[in-house]
Amino acid sequence: MTESALVLFSGGQDSATCLAWALDRYSAVETIGFAYGQRHIVELDCRAPLRSALAAVWPGRLGPDHMIDLTAVLQGIGGTALTSEIAIAMTDEGLPNTFVPGRNLLFLTCAAALAYRRGLRRIVAGMCETDYSGYPDCRDDTVKAMQLALNLGMQRRFVLETPLMWRDKAATWALADALGGARLVELIRTGTHSCYLGDRSRLEEWGYGCGTCPACELRAQGWQRWRAAAASASITASPSGDET
Ligand code: ZN
Numbered sequence: 001m002t003e004s005a006l007v008l009f010s011g012g013q014d015s016a017t018c019l020a021w022a023l024d025r026y027s028a029v030e031t032i033g034f035a036y037g038q039r040h041i042v043e044l045d046c047r048a049p050l051r052s053a054l055a056a057v058w059p060g061r062l063g064p065d066h067m068i069d070l071t072a073v074l075q076g077i078g079g080t081a082l083t084s085e086i087a088i089a090m091t092d093e094g095l096p097n098t099f100v101p102g103r104n105l106l107f108l109t110c111a112a113a114l115a116y117r118r119g120l121r122r123i124v125a126g127m128c129e130t131d132y133s134g135y136p137d138c139r140d141d142t143v144k145a146m147q148l149a150l151n152l153g154m155q156r157r158f159v160l161e162t163p164l165m166w167r168d169k170a171a172t173w174a175l176a177d178a179l180g181g182a183r184l185v186e187l188i189r190t191g192t193h194s195c196y197l198g199d200r201s202r203l204e205e206w207g208y209g210c211g212t213c214p215a216c217e218l219r220a221q222g223w224q225r226w227r228a229a230a231a232s233a234s235i236t237a238s239p240s241g242d243e244t
Contacts, residue, residue: 004028005122005161006115008107009065011046013192013207013219014126014164016054017172020179020188021163022124023058030063030120032111036103037075037083040198050191057180068110074100082196088213095134096214098196104137105146112150112158121159128164128172140165169222170229177230194219 005022009015009031022029033047047065055062074083081088081097091097104127111123127138136142140162147160164172176184188207193200195209195216202208206223209216 002028003122004120005030005124006111006118006120007031008111008123008125009033009047009051010126011043011050011192012126012194013169013188014128014172016050016188016192017176017179018124018126018163019050019054020057020176020184022122022161023054023061024179026122027061028063028120029061030066030118032066032068032114034068034070034107034110036070036073036100039082039085040193040196042198042200043193046191046193050187053187053191057184066114068114070106070110073106074103077101088196095136098214099135102137104135104142108143108146108160109150112154112156115158116154116156121157122161123158124161124163126164127162128167130166130168130171168225169218170225173222173226174229189223 003026005026005028007015007019007022007029009019010033019029019031031047031051033044035041035044051062051065078084080100082100086097089097091099104125108123108125111125115121115123125143127143129139143160143162143165147158150156150158150160163175167175173185176188180187190203190207193208196213197210199210200208204211204220206220209219211220
């Protein structure tokens with residue numbers, strides 16, 4: 001039986017890891033991406049090369065890509081640091097102003113509508129509650145409620161899968177390593193984009209980015225924690241058990 005899935009694929013680290021996770025599991029995988037007036041629109045340029053590279057790792061599984069343009073909708077609402085040239089800061093509600101209200105709810109709704117039309121049952125998305133910026137639409141409860149609402153509203157049995165929900169950024173790098181080894185880690189390190197400011201001018205140890213925005217900080221800290229854990233594991237696993 002063909003197990004099919006639709007992956008929300010932005011071109012970032014999390015969604016690329018989710019795409020690898022889905023390709024490793026399911027025999028027919030399609031991708032959906034969204035333009036919404038994001039300042040880091042450069043992330044969308046990462047999608048096609050990443051798709052080709054991942055398709056080569058898991059041959060014969062990757063189907064079509066679908067781009068949906070929500071620019072008029074989300075930029076029309078406006079007022080966030082992710083969709084306008086305003087400084088990234090905390091709001092009075094204790095949330096970063098990079099939060100785009102309704103964005104992930106809209107993404108999941110569009111993804112389910114497309115999955116309905118394409119006959120795909122699983123919807124895979126990179127929301128994460130463990131190591132995130134406090135966005136309420138990344139919470140597990142939100143995703144579970146959306147699954148219920150979408151299934152009721154479309155009379156389907158979609159399964160919303162969030163493989164990163166309980167993984168921190170270090171564990172996300174470890175997952176990439178487990179799925180595709182050094183080749184996949186390198187692909188994600190150099191081929192994905194996370195930086196909110198869209199900076200791809202220099203390659204750091206953990207990938208491209210400004211190094212100081214919240215997305216870069218999370219990515220860099222996760223990389224460093226993962227490298228440190230991998231280094232101490234290899235010391236423990238060495239035959240002598242002692243480096244000296
Ligand atoms: Zn950055």
